[in-house]
Amino acid sequence: MGNRNNSYIFNYAFVMSLFLLALNDHIFKGLYGNAVTGKLSDLAGLIVLPLFLAYLFPKLKTSTVALSAVLFILWKLPVSQPFTNMLNQTFSLHLGRVVDYTDLFCLLILPLAYLIIKDYKAVLFLKMKNPKLHPAVLAVPCALVLMATSMPQRYLESYRPETGNISFNGVYFDVNHSPAEMLYLLKREGLEPTLDTVGTPTRIHDKEVYISQQKHGLLEKNLSYDDWKKARTAQWRDTLEGEFRASRKHFANMYIIKEFTAGNDTLRNLKFYLYSYSDDKQRARISLYGLNVGKDFNNEQVKKKLTRAYKKTIKRYFKNLDKK
Known part of the structure; x- marks a missing residue:
């Protein structure tokens, strides 16, 4: 050498x-x-x-x-x-x-x-x-x-105090049940997950993001909001959906649970993807997208709760449900 x-x-x-x-x-x-x-x-x-x-x-x-x-x-x-x-x-x-x-x-x-x-x-x-x-x-x-x-970080989070919404990226785990079986188990627990028919997270089209990027000189001066939305949508499909394209027949669905108890906290609008990631139809992958925790937190408090409570508690709940 x-x-x-x-x-x-x-x-x-x-x-x-x-x-x-x-x-x-x-x-x-x-x-x-x-x-x-x-x-x-x-x-x-x-x-x-x-x-x-x-x-x-x-x-x-x-x-x-x-x-x-x-x-x-x-x-x-x-x-x-x-x-x-x-x-x-x-x-x-x-x-x-x-x-x-x-x-x-x-x-x-x-x-x-x-x-x-x-x-x-x-x-x-x-x-x-x-x-x-x-x-x-x-x-x-x-x-x-x-x-x-x-290898991207296992999770990223962002908190919007004006809405109380938290967005996750990369928080995922596998369970030993098919997507249909996991939905049945969740419904049996009284959580009633419903299918989100929108498909594309609306937050990527948030006009506040567009205005902020313009303000900080991150966009071309003549780039319109409509063209920016089209570019963001294409970008989202190339990244967040990229892994799902490998197996179109098992394309992911996003579900919403209106109310979810995590430890001592009541969380609202828990959003997650549920899909078969491989040819093994008896296993599913759950990818957390976001939830609402309320408007009364500052960023540091939310960060601590995300790392110490929300993410771990939600994952533990699904894993325990998986054992049933």
Whole structure:
């Protein structure tokens, strides 16, 4: 494999990009979740990935920049959706990405990684002189950060105090009953889930979101509200519905439970998807979408309740029901 060149990871560009990638993916995206945070991850990742690959595989160092560019382009194009669906279905993953062609401009950062790999004098100031740390100090966290970037967080939540609604993303679990059997068990408990015939979450069309994005310069100036809605709908289908397309005959239905008791709290309008995720018709997957908890919480209180009560309690309830 040849001797590894530690300077590929012991340089300020790599270290700062790695730190920014971790910070952005695990903090900034959760707090803001806008176009800027999306681009930051792409820019940082396109520095970290080729340098890390060049460090791991010295014989391929001249190809890692091109390889990173190809992988990035494929990931950002719709052509990768069937492959993503296959991985999700085969390994019960929850991979997802937003198709946004403007992300391809981030490829312009790749020459910096190329210059560092080729040892050009113009970027020698980025190299750390005589680092006394073992390479594993950076290599191991780098592998973990890249894997965490590829695999989205298990859940994200947002709370809207003006409505009292909470939205989940990525909170899902499997049960050992078919969708029809789970509906029967819920009805037997007196919960009476009803089918949501709307299909597409109306929150993605919220005009307040459109106005906010315009205000912060995240949209083209001449983009109308109607065109924005069309783009958001297509985006939603490419991401949230992507995993369901792998098996159209088991397409997900969204259900609503008007009132649900979680611990000592009474929750309202619990929304969840219920579907067969694979060819095993005797198993179903439940994916929580949202609920209403009331208007008298601040963000920090809701975050604590989400992590410590709502999510866990709802999941525990369904799991206990699954045992019956």
